[in-house]
Amino acid sequence: MEPIDHQQFLNAAIAEAKKGLGEGGIPIGSVLVHQGKIIGSGHNKRVQNGSPVLHGEMDALENAGRQTAAVYRECTIYTTLSPCAMCSGAILLYGIPIVVVGENRTFMGEEELLRSRGVHVELLDSPECYEMMQSFIGDKPQLWNEDIGV
Amino acid sequence: MEPIDHQQFLNAAIAEAKKGLGEGGIPIGSVLVHQGKIIGSGHNKRVQNGSPVLHGEMDALENAGRQTAAVYRECTIYTTLSPCAMCSGAILLYGIPIVVVGENRTFMGEEELLRSRGVHVELLDSPECYEMMQSFIGDKPQLWNEDIGV
Numbered sequence: 059m060e061p062i063d064h065q066q067f068l069n070a071a072i073a074e075a076k077k078g079l080g081e082g083g084i085p086i087g088s089v090l091v092h093q094g095k096i097i098g099s100g101h102n103k104r105v106q107n108g109s110p111v112l113h114g115e116m117d118a119l120e121n122a123g124r125q126t127a128a129v130y131r132e133c134t135i136y137t138t139l140s141p142c143a144m145c146s147g148a149i150l151l152y153g154i155p156i157v158v159v160g161e162n163r164t165f166m167g168e169e170e171l172l173r174s175r176g177v178h179v180e181l182l183d184s185p186e187c188y189e190m191m192q193s194f195i196g197d198k199p200q201l202w203n204e205d206i207g208v
Numbered sequence: 209m210e211p212i213d214h215q216q217f218l219n220a221a222i223a224e225a226k227k228g229l230g231e232g233g234i235p236i237g238s239v240l241v242h243q244g245k246i247i248g249s250g251h252n253k254r255v256q257n258g259s260p261v262l263h264g265e266m267d268a269l270e271n272a273g274r275q276t277a278a279v280y281r282e283c284t285i286y287t288t289l290s291p292c293a294m295c296s297g298a299i300l301l302y303g304i305p306i307v308v309v310g311e312n313r314t315f316m317g318e319e320e321l322l323r324s325r326g327v328h329v330e331l332l333d334s335p336e337c338y339e340m341m342q343s344f345i346g347d348k349p350q351l352w353n354e355d356i357g358v
Contacts, residue, residue, distance in 0.1 A: 104274065111261060111270045111298065120261045124254065127357050147297020147318070148261065152357040168297070171321075207277050207302040 064158050067091050067136045068182055071160065074101040074114065075138045075190060081106050084198075084205055085190050088114035088137040090122045090154075092129055098122025104205055113205070114138065115145035119152070130154050138187045140167035142206060150175055160187030164195070165206060214308050217241050217286045218332055221310065224251040224264065225288045225340060231256050234355055235340050238264035238287040240272045240304075242279055248272025254355055263355070264288065265295035269302070280304050288337045290317035292356060300325055310337030314345070315356060 067089055074087025078101035090098040100117025103109045112120065115137050130152040140162035141149065149157060149172060156178045162169065169179045195202045217239055224237025228251035240248040250267025253259045262270065265287050280302040290312035291299065299307060299322060306328045312319065319329045345352045 108273050109270060110272070110274055110302070111266050116261050120259060122260070123258050124260055124354065126354065130357060143297040143300035144294065145297070147293040147295070147300075150293035150297075152260070204274065204276065207280060 062094075062134075064136070064180070064182060067096070067134070068138070068158065068160055068184060068187075070096060070099060071114070071136045071138050072184075072186060072190070074099050074118075075187075078102050078106070078114075079190070079194065084201060085194050086114040086137070086139045088118035088135060090118045091134045091136065092132055097125070097129075097133075102205065105201070111144070113142060113145050115141055116148060119148055125152075127153060134158060136160075138184075139191060140165055140169060141172070142167045143171075146172050149177060156180065158182060160184045161191070163188050164191040212244075212284075214286070214330070214332060217246070217284070218288070218308065218310055218334060218337075220246060220249060221264070221286045221288050222334075222336060222340070224249050224268075225337075228252050228256070228264075229340070229344065234351060235344050236264040236287070236289045238268040238285060240268045241284045241286065242282055247275070247279075247283075252355065255351070261294070263292065263295050265291055266298060269298055275302075277303060284308060286310075288334075289341060290315055290319055291322070292317045293321075296322050299327060306330065308332060310334045311341070313338050314341040 071087040075085040079085035083105040084102040087101040098121040103112035134156040138160035146168035221237040225235040229235040233255040234252040237251040248268045248271040253262035284306040288310035296318035
């Protein structure tokens with residue numbers, strides 16, 4: 059088996075994040091990958107849809123549509139930012155076994171909870187993801203706080 | 209202060225669940241209550257919208273729209289069924305302090321996690337909620353399993 063090219067999929071999540079930024083939204087993106095193929099891509103839709111539930115990961119899950127448990131159990135979810143409690147909960151609900159995180163310096167989500175439930179969390183510590191969030195938060199701190207319930 | 213009439217709000221959540229059932233969906237409903245007033249109502253939309261993220265509680269949050277952290281911290285969320293990991297995660301993300309659960313005999317969600325994080329979880333053990341789910345699961349066991357990632 060070839061080694062998985064995490065960067066390729068993280069780049070797809072970053073592209074989603076940038077799409078969100080271009081729409082005036084919060085630049086967090088995600089892709090859901092099944093057997094080496096992206097089956098759902100998404101980005102935070104708080105601003106665009108007035109949505110408190112469509113974080114990047116949630117939007118990727120939503121866009122992947124209804125899947126069986128068997129599919130989720132063969133998936134990896136990529137996200138530009140460490141997954142919050144809601145997104146981590148969705149990962150636990152569906153039994154997604156691997157989460158690849160762009161960065162967690164801006165925000166440390168529920169990585170510990172995920173690991174305690176047997177999810178493999180891999181951190182890429184991407185400077186691009188970090189700088190994207192730092193720049194965004196510098197511009198719109200209140201919007202960011204709203205997104206994480208602060 | 210008058211005692212809170214939990215049953216009144218649970219009834220509103222049950223009405224949402226029944227609406228979902230009438231649409232061919234999964235009968236789980238929820239209302240988000242702020243200072244004694246419902247600010248968001250919702251029901252599971254898996255079938256109706258092909259949505260894996262719009263559980264009852266998530267739909268209620270979505271329909272309440274964007275709220276500040278200050279509002280969420282004064283909210284109570286009512287749900288006909290014990291909240292799964294995703295919905296519990298959303299409750300934790302937004303710091304909703306009180307969750308009123310119709311029943312947890314059909315499905316035990318993340319009540320322990322919620323309590324461990326300081327959320328007050330109140331169980332009403334409603335026969336109406338229980339019977340509604342039992343009847344539904346008897347009819348459509350596969351749809352139910354899909355909804356809880358089994």
